[in-house]
Amino acid sequence: MKLDLLAISAHPDDVELGCAGTILASIAKGKKVGIVDLTRGELGTRGTPEIRVQEATEAAKVLGASVRDNVGIPDGFFQNDPDHQLALIPYIRKYQPDIVLANAIDDRHPDHGKGARLIYDTCFLSGLRRIETTDDKGNAQEPWRPKFIYHFIQDRYIKPDFIVDITPYWAKKEEAIRAFRSQFYDPNSEEPNSYISSPEFLAFLEARAKEYGHSIGVKYGEGFTAQRIIGIDDLWALI
Numbered sequence: 632m633k634l635d636l637l638a639i640s641a642h643p644d645d646v647e648l649g650c651a652g653t654i655l656a657s658i659a660k661g662k663k664v665g666i667v668d669l670t671r672g673e674l675g676t677r678g679t680p681e682i683r684v685q686e687a688t689e690a691a692k693v694l695g696a697s698v699r700d701n702v703g704i705p706d707g708f709f710q711n712d713p714d715h716q717l718a719l720i721p722y723i724r725k726y727q728p729d730i731v732l733a734n735a736i737d738d739r740h741p742d743h744g745k746g747a748r749l750i751y752d753t754c755f756l757s758g759l760r761r762i763e764t765t766d767d768k769g770n771a772q773e774p775w776r777p778k779f780i781y782h783f784i785q786d787r788y789i790k791p792d793f794i795v796d797i798t799p800y801w802a803k804k805e806e807a808i809r810a811f812r813s814q815f816y817d818p819n820s821e822e823p824n825s826y827i828s829s830p831e832f833l834a835f836l837e838a839r840a841k842e843y844g845h846s847i848g849v850k851y852g853e854g855f856t857a858q859r860i861i862g863i864d865d866l867w868a869l870i
Contacts, residue, residue: 652797
């Protein structure tokens, strides 16, 4: 299945928090979008890996994603090294995305920055024909390198290189986030408290979206950074 856009992140729920609005906006334009989670988030304070997989599946349905996969590499202990790069390359070659959205280049959670570097480097390596991989049926895969890689912004403030207007999709983004019931605020939950389980965290998330939206004259926005200069061939595309 060839995808237009593939969102890759360290943990289930990173994508929903960081770029769900952009995913929804892309799907509304007729683009095929998929999600790949690097880990099952098994070191998280709340929930279990099994619960998080179920929640990720539900969130993907809310978003309308064409597919959601999990690489299954270890939460917390993965590195940007050959073993983990070779684990991710088959997914990039399988879906052949033109655009990849990846974790923030730096963040409170060290997995986010590590994930950003792993994803960025693996996208390059995926285009090298001398690296041989096979699909889940044992067939040799063709090399593939995405045209663009953009990093969504997570907990720490980073000045974005561009902002996507997600105003029409904010409510659906919230619905996708709340699909992760084990992770976010629930007054009836008996799970231990965590950094993201307070009502203040969700209020912060909305405030950040409003801040980015305000900066481009809309209600809600999602910010992204790019590691190379973005070129355009139509000045009016910036309007």
